[in-house]
Amino acid sequence: MHNLSHFQKALEKRKNEGTCRELKPKSDGIDFYSNDYLGFARNKDLQNLLLKNVLDKPHLLSGSTGSRLISGNSSKVTSIENFIAKEHQYPSALLFSSGYNANLALFSSLLTRHDSVIVDEYIHRSVHDACKMSDAKKLKFKHNDIGSLEQVLKRQNKQVYIAIESLYSMEGDFAPIQEIVEISEKYQANLIVDEAHAFGVLGYGLIDKLGFQNKVLATVVTYGKALGSHGAVILCNDLIKSYLVNFASPFIYTTSAQNFQWMSIKNGYDFLKSSPEISKQLQKNIEIFNKQELKTFSSVNSPIKSVLISDNQKLKALQDCLFENGFLTYAVYSPTVKQGAERLRICLHSFNTEEEIVELCGTIREFI
Template identity: 55%
Template sequence: MYRLLETRLMKRSESGFLRELKITGKATDFFSNDYLGMAQDQDFHAEVLQAIQEDPTLIGGSTGSRLISGHSQVAFETEAFLARTHQTESALLFPSGYIANLSLFSCLPQKGETVIVDEYIHRSVHDGCMMSTATKWKFKHNNLQDLEDKLKRTQGICYVAIESLYSMEGDFAPLKEITNLTEKYGASLIVDEAHAFGVFGYGLVHRLGLQNNVFATLITYGKAMGSHGAAVLCKHIVKSYLINFGSPFIYSTAPTDLTWMQLKMGYQYILNHPSLADQLQQNIQFFRSQGLPILSAKESPIQALAVKNIEQLLQLRDVLLHKGLQTYAVFSPTVRLGQERLRICLHTFNTKEDIRLLASLIQENLSL
């Protein structure tokens, strides 16, 4: 068995796609999801520390799943707060966005039903669908005609799954148009807002006023908020169904109350500091002004640069790191073969000097 595992790992290593854990150094961050810089915001940290000092029990273990001993008054109040803030009936907290998607897509779609997902949807959605007995179809990325063609072919219950902002492409879903299509064909739309929340207020579903048109919205807090955890925003009946049938929710130990308290404090911090999102957009626009052939949307904090030659991509990543700039080279199977890219994430704390250096080094090494 060990020889078999070694053979598989060697094959991946020879292809140049071997993954390894690495300690993040002190280089300039152009690769994390900390878009608003809250993971390193000392003022926000001071507020959280003050809350811990006032109530040290926040850091104690939850001691069980939410259905046993892991539920608490803090969790209850946080879910009520989220429902009010996002103007939805209910909210259900999860330890992470990955577990939330596993729960949604493993228990909602049943045998004889259909899930239609954007071909670039997050891996957690695919994994959740693998745990379901429903039929899964993919539609071409952001292609309304292909989605409608598949909606026409469905019979019975149908779910459509998209991201509002795609994590590897850095582009937006045509959210209003997809909402219109799902309503036209009676399908239930699930929107993952992991990379849009915080960057665009409370997410694009909220910003566009589509809460009553979307079956469920996933919000995660490990990105723009720099924290942890996730929430599914939905009707009361959907929340009750997930509590009763969502195995990943039922059998996961609940996070500490500190996670939920920090989440609530994060909302208030974002509300009190609108300059964070403004500064982020200024940095994005300055990066876009450098003239690189970027694949992504102009307002996205995720900016993807296509580099199909794998050796060139690795060399570029290493050159940037040598100059103190951390970016992320994306290979198969995260993206399709031939669609390799350099993933660049912009943040509030990136300086114009760092952005200018990043762009100039890319231009020099790719002969742009």
């Protein structure tokens, strides 16, 4: 008989704290919590485009049959990687089945025991997990704090990597990329940027917008958010791509996704370029939210708005109140965030109406 009591105790502790996670069916309501910023996951025109491609080429739905180094590579995925690299103005691109896998591959393979990696304290969990898979020394700097980053950089005598997100998913604020690029160059550190939440929201992301492709070692773009699809890509030079293909275990030892996934990403790019009005509508909705003057610590142009509710019980009551009024939001409790930093995370979308945004903000304002 296995002794599983320690698992039970850990779960009981979370239940007592009111932070135990459970899988639940998708709720009906007004979406203010998904990452579908442009509504592509529900867009009928895009769905019909995908359907037409499948009807024309049903073999796209078949499994890839193996890893890309054995039988799972195809001319389709190769041509789409070349297309993505050209679109983002990078020499190379390497596709992955998810953003989590992309970060695992990138950080676990590039970092060695001779290296240090300095991460923003709010970097995505996938980066922390990837660092555990390497032997590198991991250090943190205070969120978006250039002074803190420089203090950590000054103490390093190894090869250094810096890891940041361009738009942080829980804070809803942008990284000061211009300043971080300058300091990384000053200390000859390699910069890696995760554009998961900025891609599609601000064109192809902040690195593209600033023209910094040759100033970063690699950029990670994910497709399960604004593109309404699934998967991710690492944008880099030819050397880094070849190194990843040879040394990144999450790439080498996983079965490749089916060609339908890669094709849906290509269709998503085409749809993004042909539908600029959708991105413009998202920006209008962000402006409508900002006019409600609801106190938030998120960036003005961000579609992610975090409202501080520094008490788990009060936050739970607010989320329940919103749900009863038909609004789907996401509450972030401690210890997921520090005690006193609990917040309601609101995601704005192109498909949200002005009436919905105004009513949501009014309900929150009355509650707090």
